[in-house]
Amino acid sequence: MAGTREIPIFAHHLRALFIMAQTQEVLDNVIIKFAGDSGDGMQLTGTQFTNTAALLGNDLSTFPDFPAEIRAPQGTLAGVSGFQLHFGSVEIFTPGDYCDVLVAMNAAALKANLRNIRKGGTIIVNVDGFDAKNLRLAGYGDVNPLENGSVDNFRVVKMDVTKMTRAALDGSGLGVKEIDRAKNMFVLGYLYWMYNRSMEHTIKFINEKFEKKPDIRDANLKVLNAGYNFGETREEATSRFSIGPAKIAPGTYRNIMGNQAVAIGLIAAAKKAGLQLFYGTYPITPASDILHELSRHKNFNVKTFQAEDEIAGICSAIGASFGGALAVTGSSGPGIALKTEAMGLALMLELPLVIINVQRGGPSTGLPTKTEQSDLLQAVYGRNGEAPIPVIAAATPSDCFYMAYEACRLAIDFMTPVMLLTDGYIANGAEPWMFPKSSDLPDIKVNFAKNVEGEKFLPYKRNEKLSRPWAIPGTKGLEHRIGGIEKQHETGNISYDAANHEFMVELRENKVEKIADYIPEIKPEIGTEKGKLLVLGWGSTYGAIKSAVLKAREKNIDVTFAHLRYIRPFPKNLGEFLKNYDHVLIPEMNRGQLIKMIRDKFLIPAIAFNKVQGLPFSAEEILTRIEELSKK
Amino acid sequence: METTTASPDKFTAKELVTDQEVRWCPGCGDYSILKQAQTVIPELGIPRENIVFVSGIGCSSRFPYYMETFGMHSIHGRATAIASGLKATRPELSIWLVTGDGDGLSIGGNHTIHLLRRNFNLNVLLFNNEIYGLTKGQYSPTSEEGKVTKSTPMGSVDHPFNPIALCLGADATFVARSMDRDPKHLQAMLKRANDHKGASFLEIYQNCNVFNDGAFEVFTEKASKKKETLFMESGQPLVFGDNNELGIKLDGFTPIVVNLNEGASANDLWIHDDRDRVKAGILARFFDNPRAAGEHHLPRPFGVFYQEDRPVYEEKMIAQLDNMKAKRGEGDLDALLRGRETWTIS
Numbered sequence: 010m011a012g013t014r015e016i017p018i019f020a021h022h023l024r025a026l027f028i029m030a031q032t033q034e035v036l037d038n039v040i041i042k043f044a045g046d047s048g049d050g051m052q053l054t055g056t057q058f059t060n061t062a063a064l065l066g067n068d069l070s071t072f073p074d075f076p077a078e079i080r081a082p083q084g085t086l087a088g089v090s091g092f093q094l095h096f097g098s099v100e101i102f103t104p105g106d107y108c109d110v111l112v113a114m115n116a117a118a119l120k121a122n123l124r125n126i127r128k129g130g131t132i133i134v135n136v137d138g139f140d141a142k143n144l145r146l147a148g149y150g151d152v153n154p155l156e157n158g159s160v161d162n163f164r165v166v167k168m169d170v171t172k173m174t175r176a177a178l179d180g181s182g183l184g185v186k187e188i189d190r191a192k193n194m195f196v197l198g199y200l201y202w203m204y205n206r207s208m209e210h211t212i213k214f215i216n217e218k219f220e221k222k223p224d225i226r227d228a229n230l231k232v233l234n235a236g237y238n239f240g241e242t243r244e245e246a247t248s249r250f251s252i253g254p255a256k257i258a259p260g261t262y263r264n265i266m267g268n269q270a271v272a273i274g275l276i277a278a279a280k281k282a283g284l285q286l287f288y289g290t291y292p293i294t295p296a297s298d299i300l301h302e303l304s305r306h307k308n309f310n311v312k313t314f315q316a317e318d319e320i321a322g323i324c325s326a327i328g329a330s331f332g333g334a335l336a337v338t339g340s341s342g343p344g345i346a347l348k349t350e351a352m353g354l355a356l357m358l359e360l361p362l363v364i365i366n367v368q369r370g371g372p373s374t375g376l377p378t379k380t381e382q383s384d385l386l387q388a389v390y391g392r393n394g395e396a397p398i399p400v401i402a403a404a405t406p407s408d409c410f411y412m413a414y415e416a417c418r419l420a421i422d423f424m425t426p427v428m429l430l431t432d433g434y435i436a437n438g439a440e441p442w443m444f445p446k447s448s449d450l451p452d453i454k455v456n457f458a459k460n461v462e463g464e465k466f467l468p469y470k471r472n473e474k475l476s477r478p479w480a481i482p483g484t485k486g487l488e489h490r491i492g493g494i495e496k497q498h499e500t501g502n503i504s505y506d507a508a509n510h511e512f513m514v515e516l517r518e519n520k521v522e523k524i525a526d527y528i529p530e531i532k533p534e535i536g537t538e539k540g541k542l543l544v545l546g547w548g549s550t551y552g553a554i555k556s557a558v559l560k561a562r563e564k565n566i567d568v569t570f571a572h573l574r575y576i577r578p579f580p581k582n583l584g585e586f587l588k589n590y591d592h593v594l595i596p597e598m599n600r601g602q603l604i605k606m607i608r609d610k611f612l613i614p615a616i617a618f619n620k621v622q623g624l625p626f627s628a629e630e631i632l633t634r635i636e637e638l639s640k641k
Numbered sequence: 642m643e644t645t646t647a648s649p650d651k652f653t654a655k656e657l658v659t660d661q662e663v664r665w666c667p668g669c670g671d672y673s674i675l676k677q678a679q680t681v682i683p684e685l686g687i688p689r690e691n692i693v694f695v696s697g698i699g700c701s702s703r704f705p706y707y708m709e710t711f712g713m714h715s716i717h718g719r720a721t722a723i724a725s726g727l728k729a730t731r732p733e734l735s736i737w738l739v740t741g742d743g744d745g746l747s748i749g750g751n752h753t754i755h756l757l758r759r760n761f762n763l764n765v766l767l768f769n770n771e772i773y774g775l776t777k778g779q780y781s782p783t784s785e786e787g788k789v790t791k792s793t794p795m796g797s798v799d800h801p802f803n804p805i806a807l808c809l810g811a812d813a814t815f816v817a818r819s820m821d822r823d824p825k826h827l828q829a830m831l832k833r834a835n836d837h838k839g840a841s842f843l844e845i846y847q848n849c850n851v852f853n854d855g856a857f858e859v860f861t862e863k864a865s866k867k868k869e870t871l872f873m874e875s876g877q878p879l880v881f882g883d884n885n886e887l888g889i890k891l892d893g894f895t896p897i898v899v900n901l902n903e904g905a906s907a908n909d910l911w912i913h914d915d916r917d918r919v920k921a922g923i924l925a926r927f928f929d930n931p932r933a934a935g936e937h938h939l940p941r942p943f944g945v946f947y948q949e950d951r952p953v954y955e956e957k958m959i960a961q962l963d964n965m966k967a968k969r970g971e972g973d974l975d976a977l978l979r980g981r982e983t984w985t986i987s
C-alpha cells in the first residue's frame with residue numbers, strides 16, 4: 010500500500026500505461042450496484058464512479074435506493090442503502106435490470122440484493138461485514154451465506170475492507186471512527202482498477218471537498234489508492250474490463266436528476282415569462298427535493314413557501330397566481346389527495362397554476378420511498394364536479410425539465426391549472442443531459458389585462474384559445490371579483506342559471522380539449538407508422554420500454570414504441586395512430602389506468618401489462634411480454 | 642396592516658358598492674360591517690386598485706362580492722392561505738380577509754394560527770356569530786357549551802374556543818374585538834387594524850338574526866351594554882358601568898371588579914397598556930358567559946387587547962432574495978442550466 014503517497018495522479022498514470030499491456034475484456038455495458046449500511050457512504054461512492062464514467066464519455070443512467078427509515082439500526086435490512094449505475098459504450102435508457110457487479114459492504118446488503126444479481130455476476134464483499142453480529146442483524150442467524158452455497162452461482166471477490174483501510178491509515182493519527190469512514194474509498198479505488206478508469210476526477214473531488222481538512226483529505230486519497238493497488242497486487246487472477254466511450258450525440262452534457270430538472274424547468278419558465286416564481290408546498294417524499302432545489306435559487310426571484318399543510322401549499326399558490334406570479338405547488342400521494350378541492354377552485358377561477366405530482370406507491374401512506382404510476386386516474390378524473398385539468402407526464406429525469414417548462418407554458422397560455430406527473434423513479438434517477446441554451450427555449454408570453462377606457466371589463470371574456478384575461482390586483486379600472494361559485498359567461502358574476510351552468514361546464518371542457526391544437530402529435534419513438542404490435546408507454550416506463558423494443562427489433566420482431574407525454578388532452582392524432590397496429594400493449598406501474606382511458610375513448614382492445622411492486626419494469630420483463638405477443 | 646399611501650385618486654364609500662344584489666337576510670349584522678368597511682376604506686388613502694378582499698365560504702364570506710375592489714371568494718377555510726401567497730408575492734397590496742367562526746376557526750383554524758405567527762401584513766376580519774349561518778344553523782366552534790342547534794338537539798357538548806386567547810397564543814401581533822352594533826367603535830377598530838403593520842386580527846361580534854338571534858344582546862343592547870362591556874383604551878383605566886362607576890383592579894394576577902362609588906380609588910385601577918402581553922392574556926380571559934355566570938362576573942372587553950411590532954413575513958422573504966442576489970448576482974439562467982460539472986462529447 011506504500012508508494013502512492015507522494016504524487017498520486019502521476020503514479021496512477023504510470024500504472025495505467027503498464028496495465029494497458031495486460032489482457033482485458035471489453036464490455037459494452039455494465040450494471041454496478043453499490044450497497045451497504047446507510048453510514049457506509051455508498052451514495053457518494055456511486056456518484057463518484059458515475060461522474061467519472063460520464064467524463065470518460067460513457068452513456069449512463071443511475072438510481073439511488075434509500076432506506077425508508079432515516080436512522081434504521083445499523084446492519085439491518087431496513088438500513089441498507091444502495092446506488093445502481095448502468096453505464097456503457099452503447100446507449101443506455103435505464104439504470105438496468107440485474108446487476109453485473111454487486112458491492113456488498115455487509116451481510117444485509119447482500120441479502121437485500123441477492124435476487125437482483127445476474128447469474129455469473131460478481132459480488133465484491135467486505136468480509137468484515139459478515140461477522141457473527143452482522144449475520145444475525147441481517148437475519149442470516151449463524152449461517153454465513155458466503156459459505157453455505159448461496160453465492161455459488163456468482164464470482165465472489167472477498168476483501169477485508171476494514172482491515173485494509175485501517176492498515177493503510179496506520180500511523181495517520183486519525184481515530185478509528187474517522188479511519189473507518191474512509192472504507193468506501195477503498196472499494197471505489199478497487200472498482201476503478203477493475204474497470205480501468207482514471208481516478209483523476211475523484212482525486213480532484215477529494216482535494217476540493219477536504220481542502221480545509223488536510224488530514225482527512227490525505228486519508229481518503231491514501232485509501233483510494235490502496236484500493237486501486239489491492240487490485241493490482243492481488244494474487245488471485247481477476248479480470249479487468251474496459252468500456253469505451255459511447256456514441257452519443259456530440260455536445261456538452263451534465264448529469265441531472267428528475268426533481269432537480271423539474272426545479273430548473275420551473276425557474277427557466279419563470280425567467281422566460283418574466284414572472285416571479287412562487288412555490289407553495291409541504292414536505293413529502295419523494296417531492297421534497299423540488300422544494301430543496303428551488304430554495305437554493307432565490308437570486309432568480311424564486312419565493313418558496315413551506316406552508317402548514319398541502320392545502321395551504323396549493324392555496325398560497327392560488328393567491329400568488331391571482332397576484333400575477335408563476336405559481337406552482339408540488340406533492341406526492343396523500344398530499345395530492347389533500348389538494349383536490351383547491352384544484353377545483355383554481356379551475357373555476359381559471360388562473361394559471363402548475364401542480365406537480367411526484368407519484369409514489371399508494372394508497373394512503375403506501376410505499377413512500379417507492380415508485381408507482383397509480384395516480385393517473387386521480388389526476389384526470391379525481392375532483393368533485395366536471396373538473397377537467399390538463400395532465401402531462403415526464404418520461405425521463407431530463408424530460409422532467411421540458412415537461413415542467415411545458416406545464417408552465419400551458420398554464421399561462423390557457424389560464425388553467427395543469428397537473429404534471431412524474432414519479433419516484435425518475436425523480437431520484439439521474440442521466441446525462443445535453444442541456445439547452447436559454448435562448449433555445451420557446452418563449453412564454455404573458456399579457457396581463459389592461460384597462461380599456463370606455464369598455465366594461467369582462468373577467469371571463471375569452472380569446473381564440475378560450476382563455477380568459479389575467480387581470481391582476483393593482484391594475485386600475487379592472488377591479489373585479491372571482492370565486493368558486495358557478496359564474497355567468499363573460500361577466501363572471503354568480504349565476505345559478507341551469508342553462509348557463511351546462512354551457513360553462515362544456516366551455517371549461519372545450520378549453521382543455523383545445524390544448525390538443527397546440528401540442529405535438531404522437532409518432533413512433535422507434536419503429537414504423539404501421540405494424541403488428543405497438544407498445545404505448547407514458548411516464549417513467551419510457552426507458553424500460555425503449556430498451557425492450559430495441560432488443561425485440563434486433564430479434565426481427567415487428568414492434569413499435571410510442572410514448573405519451575400529453576394525457577389530457579391526448580394528442581389529436583392518437584386515435585388514428587393506434588388503429589395502425591394490430592395490437593397495442595400498454596405497460597403501466599398500476600392496475601391499468603391509461604388503458605382504461607384508451608379503451609374508453611378509442612374502443613380498442615388494448616392489452617394491459619401491469620406491475621405494482623413499487624419497482625420499475627425491467628426491460629427484460631417487457632421484452633418477454635413482447636415476445637409472447639409476437640407469437641400471437 | 643398598514644399600507645403606504647401613494648397619491649391615489651380619491652373614491653367614495655358609494656363607489657365601493659358593487660352592482661351585485663346583497664343576499665344576506667334582512668337584519669343580518671353583516672350589513673353593518675359592510676357599511677362600516679365601505680365608510681372607512683376610502684379614508685385610508687389606499688389606491689382602490691390595490692385593495693383586495695379575500696374570503697372563504699359562509700354568509701360572511703359573501704362580503705367581497707359587495708366591495709368594488711379586487712376580490713376572491715374562495716373555498717371553505719382557505720382564504721388565509723390564499724392571502725398568504727398573495728401577500729408573499731405582492732407586498733404592496735392592501736389585503737383584507739373576511740372569514741367566519743366556522744371558516745376561520747374550524748375548517749380553517751390551522752391556517753389562521755399559522756398566518757398570525759408568520760405575521761403577514763394584512764387584516765383578518767372574523768365575523769363571529771357563534772353559529773354556522775350558511776349551512777342553516779349548526780353550532781360552531783365558538784358556540785357556548787349546551788347550545789341547542791339543529792345538529793345538537795340535546796345541547797352541544799363541545800367546549801368553545803376563546804378566539805382572542807387563541808390568537809394571542811398564536812403570537813398574533815395585533816388582537817382586537819368589536820361588534821356590528823357599534824358602528825363608531827367598529828370603524829375605529831378597522832382603522833387601527835389597517836394602521837398596524839403586521840397581521841391584524843379583529844374579531845367582530847355579528848348577530849345572525851335567523852339562526853342565533855340575540856347571541857350578543859347583552860353586549861349590544863342599551864339596557865345591559867354599559868354593565869357588560871368594557872371598552873379598553875391604552876393609557877386609560879379600565880372602567881365600565883352606567884356612569885363608569887365600575888372599574889377593574891388587579892389583585893396579584895386576579896382581576897376584580899371594584900365600585901368607585903363604594904370607596905374604591907380611581908388610582909388603584911388597572912391602566913390598559915395594549916403592549917403588555919401578560920396583561921393582554923388576562924384580559925382575553927374576561928370571557929364569562931353573562932347569562933350563566935353569577936352576579937360578579939367580569940365584563941367583556943372590546944378594543945385592542947394587544948399589539949406589538951415584529952418584522953413581517955413578506956419583507957423577511959424579500960430580504961433573503963436581496964441577500965442572495967447581492968452575494969451571487971441576479972440569477973443567470975444559462976449558468977443554472979449548465980450546473981456545476983459538464984463534459985463534452987465531440
Ligand SMILES: Cc1ncc(C[n+]2csc(CCOP(=O)(O)OP(=O)(O)O)c2C)c(N)n1
Pocket residue numbers: 698699700701702717740741742743744745768770772773774775776781
Ligand atoms: C369543504 C366544505 N365543507 C363544508 C362546507 C359547507 N359550509 C359552508 S359555510 C359553512 C359554515 C359557515 O359558518 P361560518 O364560517 O361561521 O360562516 P357564517 O355563515 O356563519 O358567516 C359550512 C360548513 C363547504 N362549503 N365546504
Ligand code: SF4
Pocket residue numbers: 664665666668669670671700701770774775848849850851852
Ligand atoms: S343566516 Fe344569519 S349570518 Fe347568514 S345572512 Fe342570514 S342572518 Fe346573516
Ligand SMILES: [Mg+2]
Pocket residue numbers: 699741742743768769770771772773774781
Ligand atoms: Mg358563523
